[in-house]
Amino acid sequence: MAEIHFDGVGKIYPGGTRAITDVSFEIHDGEFVVLVGPSGCGKSTLLRMVAGLEEITEGEIRIGDRVVNDVPPKDRDIAMVFQNYALYPHMTVYDNMAFGLKLRKFSKDEIERRVQEAARVLEITEYLQRKPKALSGGQRQRVAMGRAIVREPSAFLMDEPLSNLDAKLRVQMRSELGLLHARLKTTTMYVTHDQVEAMTLGDRVAVIRKGVLQQVDAPQELYKNPANLFVAGFIGSPAMNFIGGSVSGGHFDYGAGKLPVTRDIAAGSGRVVAGIRPEHFFVPEGELHPDQGMEAEVGLVEQLGSDALVHFEIDVAPVLTPDIRELLEDAGEDASSLGEKTKMVARVDPLAAPRPGDRMVLGVESDKMHFFSEDTGEVI
Amino acid sequence: MISRRSVTLRHIGLWIGIFFALYPVVWIISASVNPVDNLAASRLIPEGLTLDNYRGLFDDPLVPFRDWLINSWKISLAGAIGNLALAALAAYSFSRLRFRGRRAGLLGLLLVQVFPQFLGFIAIFFTLQAIGEVAPGFGLDTHAGLLLVYLGGAIGFNTYLIKGFMDTVPISLDEAAKVDGASPALIFWRVILPLTRPVLGVIFIITFVGLYGELLLASVLLRSAENFTLAMGLQQFSLSEYAAKWGALSAAAILGSAPIVATFLVAQKQIVGGLTQGGVKG
Numbered sequence: 001m002a003e004i005h006f007d008g009v010g011k012i013y014p015g016g017t018r019a020i021t022d023v024s025f026e027i028h029d030g031e032f033v034v035l036v037g038p039s040g041c042g043k044s045t046l047l048r049m050v051a052g053l054e055e056i057t058e059g060e061i062r063i064g065d066r067v068v069n070d071v072p073p074k075d076r077d078i079a080m081v082f083q084n085y086a087l088y089p090h091m092t093v094y095d096n097m098a099f100g101l102k103l104r105k106f107s108k109d110e111i112e113r114r115v116q117e118a119a120r121v122l123e124i125t126e127y128l129q130r131k132p133k134a135l136s137g138g139q140r141q142r143v144a145m146g147r148a149i150v151r152e153p154s155a156f157l158m159d160e161p162l163s164n165l166d167a168k169l170r171v172q173m174r175s176e177l178g179l180l181h182a183r184l185k186t187t188t189m190y191v192t193h194d195q196v197e198a199m200t201l202g203d204r205v206a207v208i209r210k211g212v213l214q215q216v217d218a219p220q221e222l223y224k225n226p227a228n229l230f231v232a233g234f235i236g237s238p239a240m241n242f243i244g245g246s247v248s249g250g251h252f253d254y255g256a257g258k259l260p261v262t263r264d265i266a267a268g269s270g271r272v273v274a275g276i277r278p279e280h281f282f283v284p285e286g287e288l289h290p291d292q293g294m295e296a297e298v299g300l301v302e303q304l305g306s307d308a309l310v311h312f313e314i315d316v317a318p319v320l321t322p323d324i325r326e327l328l329e330d331a332g333e334d335a336s337s338l339g340e341k342t343k344m345v346a347r348v349d350p351l352a353a354p355r356p357g358d359r360m361v362l363g364v365e366s367d368k369m370h371f372f373s374e375d376t377g378e379v380i
Numbered sequence: 381m382i383s384r385r386s387v388t389l390r391h392i393g394l395w396i397g398i399f400f401a402l403y404p405v406v407w408i409i410s411a412s413v414n415p416v417d418n419l420a421a422s423r424l425i426p427e428g429l430t431l432d433n434y435r436g437l438f439d440d441p442l443v444p445f446r447d448w449l450i451n452s453w454k455i456s457l458a459g460a461i462g463n464l465a466l467a468a469l470a471a472y473s474f475s476r477l478r479f480r481g482r483r484a485g486l487l488g489l490l491l492v493q494v495f496p497q498f499l500g501f502i503a504i505f506f507t508l509q510a511i512g513e514v515a516p517g518f519g520l521d522t523h524a525g526l527l528l529v530y531l532g533g534a535i536g537f538n539t540y541l542i543k544g545f546m547d548t549v550p551i552s553l554d555e556a557a558k559v560d561g562a563s564p565a566l567i568f569w570r571v572i573l574p575l576t577r578p579v580l581g582v583i584f585i586i587t588f589v590g591l592y593g594e595l596l597l598a599s600v601l602l603r604s605a606e607n608f609t610l611a612m613g614l615q616q617f618s619l620s621e622y623a624a625k626w627g628a629l630s631a632a633a634i635l636g637s638a639p640i641v642a643t644f645l646v647a648q649k650q651i652v653g654g655l656t657q658g659g660v661k662g
């Protein structure tokens with residue numbers, strides 16, 4: 001058991017690529033912290049620096065009370081789960097799990113005890129004598145977990161451990177991982193690019209963008225109070241809707257209409273980006289004054305049973321800041337595919353959902369809107 | 381559908397091929413057991429059956445056949461093992477370590493290999509002579525000296541082959557082992573080497589067979605008859621008055637090559653597999 005401290009940590013790869021810039025935060029003892037961010041943002045790099053697989057080129061990482069910058073991986077008392085599992089193909093499942101213990105000169109009895117116990121917890125006892133290639137993806141994943149568990153390390157480091165599983169298995173393993181952590185309470189640093197995984201697993205979630213830590217907070221806090229536009233857009237599915245405009249006289253004016261601003265936002269703060277979560281739209285029961293909602297041109301309506309996702313357009317050009325551009329890229333889209341109008345998604349009561357092609361005013365819970373500076377992306 | 385006709389044609393082709401391949405083998409086997417011991421009289425079907433030719437090999441004081449056989453095995457075995465050890469270590473470094481001159485070194489190894497070793501005969505000869513003045517155990521006409529030259533010989537190519545194989549072993553296995561507590565040496569022994577075994581086996585056999593039949597370097601560097609390898613001995617054999625003893629020569633050739641042929645027959649599947657498969661299956 002130990003906490004992990006990051007103190008001004010930076011990483012420049014030998015080729016000159018800067019992967020991490022000035023990261024400072026800590027993972028508390030027994031805490032499950034998820035590192036999340038788009039592909040290539042430096043999550044693995046940060047994790048591997050804790051593991052000792054990458055040199056720490058700037059700053060300091062402490063595990064417990066010890067600065068580990070110059071401590072080799074084997075002496076850091078951590079165990080790692082790799083994305084491709086990295087099971088030793090020539091060893092049986094048992095030997096895969098026992099390998100680290102043998103190297104650490106544990107007694108045969110103790111090794112046997114720990115491997116059997118881990119196998120029991122992970123329900124892989126019947127495969128102990130198999131080689132990894134005779135296992136399914138899910139079973140390999142369990143073995144990889146088992147190899148980490150038997151070491152009883154002070155921290156687990158996991159690099160996208162579920163990303164090679166199919167969707168259904170991933171959900172199942174995700175909840176098992178959560179249970180496992182509740183049981184072992186081992187400090188865990190977990191890397192993923194899947195924000196749903198991050199939100200469901202993490203005691204706290206750290207969002208990284210281009211090697212810079214954006215925000216570390218509990219999932220709900222991150223969702224409710226994102227520190228900037230990037231975090232706001234990255235966390236949540238469907239993603240937060242963004243509109244450009246300006247604030248004056250108690251109103252947010254986005255060109256095609258206005259919305260009341262209840263909070264005290266300095267007038268004349270220039271161009272701002274407003275963020276509205278899909279669930280903060282509603283279908284009004286009667287006619288709604290245009291200033292309390294948005295003129296929407298309804299497109300696709302996805303009935304999900306518990307609620308409905310209404311895709312609609314409003315008659316304003318889409319706002320495009322560097323953050324939004326990056327979020328689009330991460331979603332596999334392109335700024336040029338945006339079109340003339342701003343596309344939005346609302347999550348509404350399935351019984352009240354409009355029909356495709358409708359023109360209507362969608363209500364907005366304007367007190368729940370977020371505002372970000374268009375220049376910096378910081379929350380206002 | 382393949383027609384019966386084309387199957388028949390293929391079979392005929394096959395049998396012709398087999399006939400051509402086996403004809404000399406059968407001939408030499410039959411000569412080795414033929415009591416009539418001369419080239420002119422020998423034929424495909426022997427006139428009788430005798431093991432005298434084989435027995436004779438071991439009790440002719442002028443022809444230390446037994447020594448040659450032992451020498452060949454000793455040298456080929458030591459050479460193949462040494463070669464494998466050096467090539468595997470070099471391949472590990474080239475595959476896993478990042479050091480200055482890595483690319484150049486890799487290229488150099490291959491380039492040097494392009495020049496056949498016999499181009500350097502004179503240089504090798506004088507080098508060994510010079511070494512012999514300092515360390516007589518490694519000079520001319522010693523097995524250790526010959527081994528030294530052999531070890532330099534095939535390492536480049538083997539290193540390349542093994543490196544290519546090791547490159548297919550994911551680096552995350554090294555990293556997992558590192559986190560598990562293994563030193564680089566242990567990673568090599570416990571993880572990389574076991575996974576590279578198929579290609580190591582193949583290279584061992586190929587190197588062994590190559591050294592077993594090597595004649596040129598051996599005949600430049602070895603002088604005294606009791607130090608000869610089998611290949612050298614047989615060559616001398618065929619040039620001397622023994623050439624007339626066709627049966628004895630045949631018997632010697634068979635005794636010399638039987639183990640090699642047996643190895644190939646047993647290991648052929650692994651040889652093909654080892655050269656084509658990667659380190660991590662499935």
Ligand SMILES: Nc1ncnc2c1ncn2[C@@H]1O[C@H](COP(=O)(O)OP(=O)(O)O)[C@@H](O)[C@H]1O
Nearest residue numbers: 013015017019038039040041042043044045046
């Ligand atoms: N060994 C390396 N040498 C140079 N650059 C690297 C190396 N590994 C990763 N990078 C770069 O560092 C950045 C972060 O990579 P990584 O930590 O793997 O991202 P993530 O895990 O978040 O997808 C990327 O731009 C990547 O190209």
Ligand SMILES: [Mg+2]
Nearest residue numbers: 040043044045
């Ligand atoms: Mg990664």
